[in-house]
Every structure is written in C-alpha cells, then in structure tokens.
Amino acid sequence: MESVKLFGTWFSPYSRRVEMALKLKGVEYEYIEEDLKNKSPDLLKYNPVHKKVPLLIHNGKPISESLLILEYIDETWPGPAILPSDPYERSMARFWAKFLDEKCPPAMTRACMRTGEEQEKAYEEAIEVLTFLENELIGKKFFGGDTIGLVDITANLIAHWHRFFEEFSEIMQPPLITKEKFPNICEWVNDYTNCSFVQENLPEKDKLAQLYKARIQAAKAATQ
Ligand SMILES: N[C@@H](CCC(=O)N[C@@H](CS)C(=O)NCC(=O)O)C(=O)O
Structure with a gap:
C-alpha cells in the first residue's frame, strides 16, 4: 500500500503548490500541519538541510523544495501533465x-x-x-x-x-x-x-x- 505524506503549513504558498499538484493528479495523501515555531522531529529528521515545509514523504523517502517536489509528482503519478513534454x-x-x-x-x-x-x-x-x-x-x-x-x-x-x-x-x-x-x-x-x-x-x-x-x-x- 502506497504511503504519501505531506508536511505543510496552511499559509505557505510553497506547501499549497504541492497540495495543488497532488490534487491535480488525484493522489491521495496524508497532510500534516507543521508548527514552524516548534518544528516536529520528523521535519527536522527528513529535511535536515533546510528544515522547511513543504516536505513530501513517499513510501518513506523524503523530497524537499517545492519545485523539485512538483517535478517528482509529475514524473511519479499519471494524470494531467505539470511539465510540458517538449x-x-x-x-x-x-x-x-x-x-x-x-x-x-x-x-x-x-x-x-x-x-x-x-x-x-x-x-x-x-x-x-x-x-x-x-x-x-x-x-x-x-x-x-x-x-x-x-x-x-x-x-x-x-x-x-x-x-x-x-x-x-x-x-x-x-x-x-x-x-x-x-x-x-x-x-x-x-x-x-x-x-x-x-x-x-x-x-x-x-x-x-x-x-x-x-x-x-x-x-x-x-x-x-
Ligand atoms: N525554497 C523552499 C521555500 C520553502 C519555505 O520558505 N517554507 C517556509 C514556509 S513558507 C518555511 O518552512 N519556513 C521555516 C523556516 O524558515 O524556518 C521551497 O520552495 O520549498
């Protein structure tokens, strides 16, 4: 069974980008709201370099940085294309x-x-x-x-x-x-x-x- 978790913050345009892409592709995911003043151990563990949201964890593998996550989503799941093929x-x-x-x-x-x-x-x-x-x-x-x-x-x-x-x-x-x-x-x-x-x-x-x-x-x- 596939596991897709998104660590985000409600007001962040960066984490909202990832939610848009997941919704566009019809991917089911678990959303975890981060308190950026008191970051969770998981966020610090899986995004130790930037310690920022959004953080996507797909089947236990972390991906950070919204633009990279958007490309990952496009390449991983079928559905409407996010990037052009040309x-x-x-x-x-x-x-x-x-x-x-x-x-x-x-x-x-x-x-x-x-x-x-x-x-x-x-x-x-x-x-x-x-x-x-x-x-x-x-x-x-x-x-x-x-x-x-x-x-x-x-x-x-x-x-x-x-x-x-x-x-x-x-x-x-x-x-x-x-x-x-x-x-x-x-x-x-x-x-x-x-x-x-x-x-x-x-x-x-x-x-x-x-x-x-x-x-x-x-x-x-x-x-x-
Ligand atoms: N370049 C990053 C920017 C992400 C970003 O700035 N996230 C903010 C929330 S809007 C954050 O997590 N800030 C926490 C911090 O700076 O400690 C991306 O595109 O994902």
Missing part, C-alpha cells in the same frame, strides 16, 4: 518557475513592507518582474498554455497572497497589480483562481488577511 518547453517552464521564486517574493514583499527609498526601488523592481510575466501571458490563457502547468502553480503567490499585501500596505501607492498596468495577469488571476483544484487549495481569505495585517504592522513598527 524539451525546450520544459526548460522554459523551469526557467520561469525559477524566475518566479528568485525575483518575485523579494521585490513584491519589499514593495509592500518597506518604506522610503528602499520601497520605491522595490516597487520599480516589482513592476519590471511583473512586466516580464505579463508578456509571457500574451496570447495564452495560462502560463502553461490552455492548461495549468508548473509556472501557474508556482505563481500562486501572485494570484492569492499578493492581494493581502496590497490591501494592508498603505504605503503602496499607486497599487502594484491593476487591470490598467497588467491586464493579462489580472485575467490570469481570475481564470486560475476559478479552477476548482486551485480554489480548494488557497488559504481562507479572512485568516490570511489577519496574518498579513499583523505582519505588515509588525514590519512597520520595527522600522519606526
């Missing part, structure tokens, strides 16, 4: 997924949470990053084409989490993601969040809003 398209999907991880969170969170010159610089960086993504969506419904793929799953932060940063960051004027500036991204957010397996795996709005409100206030208090 080698060039595969490498492009990996390129944009890596770009999203490396470039988006730093610029977008600093644009919402910092002040003064640092915030202005991060805002400009975030516009640049989002413009690349806007152009990637020209003529496409999803980053993956007609269906959701690796880049769409990776971009869940932009689709859901980002709006809470914007909402509670009074310093972010003008707003970052608008229909006027990024029409393709806004349409993508709508199509993406309307897919049932995505919707089922997004954290509850009010709970997430409270968490980010508290984080943004704490970040502001620390800089005053």
